[in-house]
Amino acid sequence: MAKTKNNGDYTSVAYGQEKILRGEGGETHQVAGGDVPVLTTQQGIPVADDQNSLKIGARGPTILEDFHFREKIFHFDHERIPERVVHARGYGAHGFFETTASLADVTKADIFQRVGEKTPVFVRFSTVAGAKGSVDLARDVRGFAVKLYTKEGNWDIVGNNIPVFFIQDAIKFPDFVHSVKEAPDRAFPQAASAHDNFWDFISLSPESMHMVMWVMSDRAIPRSFRFMEGFGVHTFRFVNAEGKSTFVKFHWKPKLGLQSVVWNEAVKINGADADFHRRDLWDAIESGNFPEWELGVQLFDDAFADKFAFDVLDATKIIPEEEVPIRVVGRLVLDRMPDNFFAETEQVAFCTQNIVPGVDFTNDPLLQGRNFSYLDTQLKRLGSPNFTFLPINAPKCPFATFQQDGHMTMRNPRGRANYEPNSWGGEKGGPRESPEKGFKTFPEEVAGEMRRLRAESFADHYSQARQFYISQTEIEKQHIADAITFELSKVETPAIRSRVVSHLLNIDGELAKKVATAIRLKEMPKPADAARPTRTDLKESLALSIVKNGPKRFEGRKLGILVTDGVDANALADLKKNFVAEKALVEIIAPEVGGVSASDGTWIEAKQRLDGAPSVLYDAVAILASPDGGTQLAHHPSARDFVADAFAHQKFIGWHGNVAPLFTKAGIADELDGGVVQLKGPDDARVFAERCAGLRFWPRAEKFKAGSS
Numbered sequence: 001m002a003k004t005k006n007n008g009d010y011t012s013v014a015y016g017q018e019k020i021l022r023g024e025g026g027e028t029h030q031v032a033g034g035d036v037p038v039l040t041t042q043q044g045i046p047v048a049d050d051q052n053s054l055k056i057g058a059r060g061p062t063i064l065e066d067f068h069f070r071e072k073i074f075h076f077d078h079e080r081i082p083e084r085v086v087h088a089r090g091y092g093a094h095g096f097f098e099t100t101a102s103l104a105d106v107t108k109a110d111i112f113q114r115v116g117e118k119t120p121v122f123v124r125f126s127t128v129a130g131a132k133g134s135v136d137l138a139r140d141v142r143g144f145a146v147k148l149y150t151k152e153g154n155w156d157i158v159g160n161n162i163p164v165f166f167i168q169d170a171i172k173f174p175d176f177v178h179s180v181k182e183a184p185d186r187a188f189p190q191a192a193s194a195h196d197n198f199w200d201f202i203s204l205s206p207e208s209m210h211m212v213m214w215v216m217s218d219r220a221i222p223r224s225f226r227f228m229e230g231f232g233v234h235t236f237r238f239v240n241a242e243g244k245s246t247f248v249k250f251h252w253k254p255k256l257g258l259q260s261v262v263w264n265e266a267v268k269i270n271g272a273d274a275d276f277h278r279r280d281l282w283d284a285i286e287s288g289n290f291p292e293w294e295l296g297v298q299l300f301d302d303a304f305a306d307k308f309a310f311d312v313l314d315a316t317k318i319i320p321e322e323e324v325p326i327r328v329v330g331r332l333v334l335d336r337m338p339d340n341f342f343a344e345t346e347q348v349a350f351c352t353q354n355i356v357p358g359v360d361f362t363n364d365p366l367l368q369g370r371n372f373s374y375l376d377t378q379l380k381r382l383g384s385p386n387f388t389f390l391p392i393n394a395p396k397c398p399f400a401t402f403q404q405d406g407h408m409t410m411r412n413p414r415g416r417a418n419y420e421p422n423s424w425g426g427e428k429g430g431p432r433e434s435p436e437k438g439f440k441t442f443p444e445e446v447a448g449e450m451r452r453l454r455a456e457s458f459a460d461h462y463s464q465a466r467q468f469y470i471s472q473t474e475i476e477k478q479h480i481a482d483a484i485t486f487e488l489s490k491v492e493t494p495a496i497r498s499r500v501v502s503h504l505l506n507i508d509g510e511l512a513k514k515v516a517t518a519i520r521l522k523e524m525p526k527p528a529d530a531a532r533p534t535r536t537d538l539k540e541s542l543a544l545s546i547v548k549n550g551p552k553r554f555e556g557r558k559l560g561i562l563v564t565d566g567v568d569a570n571a572l573a574d575l576k577k578n579f580v581a582e583k584a585l586v587e588i589i590a591p592e593v594g595g596v597s598a599s600d601g602t603w604i605e606a607k608q609r610l611d612g613a614p615s616v617l618y619d620a621v622a623i624l625a626s627p628d629g630g631t632q633l634a635h636h637p638s639a640r641d642f643v644a645d646a647f648a649h650q651k652f653i654g655w656h657g658n659v660a661p662l663f664t665k666a667g668i669a670d671e672l673d674g675g676v677v678q679l680k681g682p683d684d685a686r687v688f689a690e691r692c693a694g695l696r697f698w699p700r701a702e703k704f705k706a707g708s709s
């Protein structure tokens with residue numbers, strides 16, 4: 001910032017704004033060749049000097065009269081609002097929902113009536129346990145909250161990337177959340193379930209066992225928001241024009257398929273780029289690669305609910321897709337980032353109670369409790385019952401209520417009528433209820449004693465946990481065992497470790513044994529007391545594995561190409577061409593960020609410096625080195641880590657030129673396998689791109705078994 005002397009006072013000229021002129025009508029400053037608005041106070045008063053507070057003399061005290069200074073500091077002091085009590089860290093985007101199949105037979109919801117119609121949406125993804133500034137790749141559930149601005153009001157599907165939940169009754173939610181968040185005395189660990197309190201609560205709440213299997217699977221460390229599923233979790237109702245009800249469960253299926261990282265990668269990503277998932281979504285949308293999901297519904301009636309092995313009102317259970325197939329009815333596309341994170345992503349207020357005519361709740365006790373909690377929490381967070389007027393929360397259809405006043409009122413009823421019924425008549429009388437168009441609750445008959453009870457039909461806590469486990473591939477089973485081992489190794493109280501294993505015995509004996517051995521449990525506990533014996537007749541479900549539902553192509557993923565000076569220009573061009581054809585993102589990494597000079601003398605710009613771009617940031621990597629460059633890389637610690645990590649994480653590795661010394665120094669020269677592809681000719685780049693379509697080179701995982709992957 002340059003400083004110029006002016007009558008004994010110092011006036012600084014900010015950021016190269018050498019010439020500041022008042023424009024026509026006093027509305028713009030002419031700055032460095034362009035028109036920008038005049039800086040004003042919140043009251044619209046033009047500001048002459050934003051660098052210096054008002055003082056008596058150059059070195060004198062600042063005076064109270066400085067209204068601009070006071071307003072600026074006052075506003076700054078109040079910038080923060082309470083972060084969400086859960087799901088504090090999140091990232092959102094705008095887009096649209098397109099109806100691809102009419103559901104008029106089962107619901108009168110306006111959004112499902114006309115094929116091809118688009119409805120605006122805002123989606124916020126989140127982690128659950130960590131604070132707003134925590135890391136993206138915590139082992140955690142991901143929130144998947146969708147606000148659909150329909151023509152008959154806002155409909156929020158506030159779901160997760162896991163179709164079941166930890167608890168069955170909302171009254172347990174504060175206990176569950178307290179246990180997973182940082183301990184109240186020491187205020188750590190942050191964004192991690194690997195601690196005594198969490199496993200203590202979980203092991204005393206067997207209803208959580210199914211969810212625990214999901215959270216210990218790679219679902220809890222997704223590669224990107226773009227590669228994960230979303231679920232409405234609860235059973236909801238659809239109601240059609242005739243008033244007939246059909247039960248429904250909602251599923252969001254990512255078009256690119258499912259993909260996760262491995263744990264060792266997650267740990268390193270958190271250090272290298274704590275904003276990994278945010279950056280991924282931003283980059284994808286800004287580069288026009290709009291993420292897309294299908295909306296699928298599982299529809300079933302009372303007869304199915306009665307004969308299903310579990311209670312459809314129990315949020316710790318799924319209905320396997322094999323039993324009730326998914327009907328695809330629409331697609332969700334995210335195509336625009338918010339203009340401002342705080343105004344939109346932070347202030348968006350999802351409420352499970354926001355449903356539209358044609359959709360209704362069920363008596364799931366978790367859902368019933370949520371319907372109170374979300375509205376309540378928005379008042380705390382946003383400070384006024386008028387949060388619904390914020391542009392991100394306001395309906396995009398006409399709305400008219402007699403609610404009025406309160407903090408930050410932006411729109412009150414016009415005229416004299418602010419109540420009804422009234423006798424003012426016509427427009428003067430304001431809006432009126434409509435028995436035809438209005439929301440009507442499904443008239444379900446309910447009877448029973450008023451008691452604090454858990455239904456008998458909610459009592460089986462292990463059968464679906466087992467079903468989830470046996471539906472995984474061997475590699476995924478190993479990851480689950482590794483994850484539980486990791487978490488229990490951070491638990492300091494041996495009795496809690498043992499209690500967890502006692503539950504695993506009810507899920508799968510082999511899993512329990514693996515974990516018990518890995519944590520060196522001195523004595524195998526007895527299986528935990530179970531209200532119901534574990535059913536072994538539930539069949540594997542294909543939909544539950546990530547690996548079985550992985551991407552078919554490398555599309556939407558990222559190749560990191562490490563290059564050195566003298567890199568073969570043709571080899572690089574071939575590689576890029578083949579990956580761009582796959583609709584992949586390609587990033588050049590060089591020892592210095594400026595770039596390198598290629599074999600033909602052209603200059604190759606780098607996006608990343610090697611030190612700042614470890615291979616964990618990429619789905620696959622390639623190393624293209626000249627004779628000299630290869631030798632230099634072999635002595636570069638970050639280059640060795642780059643290769644060794646990519647290999648340990650079972651990534652596909654392409655190489656060209658003098659890479660052998662680097663492989664030797666990285667300790668993998670004797671172990672090169674089918675996942676390491678030499679790029680000799682133009683065809684090899686295509687073969688490499690095709691091979692990368694597989695998530696990882698899984699056969700290599702054998703080498704990295706037992707906790708190291």
Ligand code: HDD
Binds near residue numbers: 085145159234366369
């Ligand atoms: Fe919740 C936020 C999802 C159970 C109380 N929840 C929140 C968000 C998601 C979920 C995605 C973040 C919304 C956003 O991005 O702003 N929650 C779930 C799912 C649940 C669930 C899928 C079980 C099926 N939640 C649940 C219960 C309660 C809450 C049982 C309380 C009784 N959840 C809240 C909350 C939050 C919230 C305190 C915090 C911030 C917010 O609502 O807006 O009200």
